[in-house]
Amino acid sequence: MDKLWLQQQVLERLAEDLLQAEQAARAAHETAIHEENIAENKYDTLGLEAAYLATGQARRADAIRQALARWRQFCPRPYDASQGIQLGALVCLVDADDRQQQIFLGPVGGSMKLVSGAERVQVISSTAPLGRAMLGKCEGDEVSIPVDPTQQRFEVLRVD
Structure with missing residues (x-):
């Protein structure tokens, strides 16, 4: 994408x-x-x-x-695995139920949803809870955010 x-x-x-x-x-x-x-x-x-x-x-x-x-x-840069997920990354997350979601980490998000072909992309900022949790992570890492009363967990499937 x-x-x-x-x-x-x-x-x-x-x-x-x-x-x-x-x-x-x-x-x-x-x-x-x-x-x-x-x-x-x-x-x-x-x-x-x-x-x-x-x-x-x-x-x-x-x-x-x-x-x-x-x-x-804003100028999105290519993903650098040595730095992990940074601003401008396009991240595919998968949850415990095997549902995938595409996240585009931008300078400001506003929880905007975009559609690219058959794929939906959620735009968030690095200051959003999920955005903060993803920073520095790499493919295969786990990302979790608090969702009352538990933690919501995702695996980083792909990063572009």
Whole structure:
């Protein structure tokens, strides 16, 4: 699977998310300043609520812009077995029930799911619990993360 193609898919998805967040922020801002939403008494809070929503959507748009910038600067490197799994690795994990999952370790993840042909790829960051647990591991190593009340265990099947 081509990691640069996956990166392009992430960038396209983030661009779509940014457009939606910006549109939502504009709509909430327009609602907040519309003359019909000026408060007539202390219980009339529609304008105030819309202003809070506009602020939240603007913050979300800023976070997406930052994620876009990090993904644009990101350059996935080939896997180096001497360093183990690092940022940019495409990892195939298998669980105890023999279910496989593809993980793409990126600079920021947002738990994005991509589809490449018949395969699904989960995008996570190295700061996510599973991402942290995978760092430095190699093919054949075990990765475990706490999932109340037990540990969820995986084997690293392949790394690209």
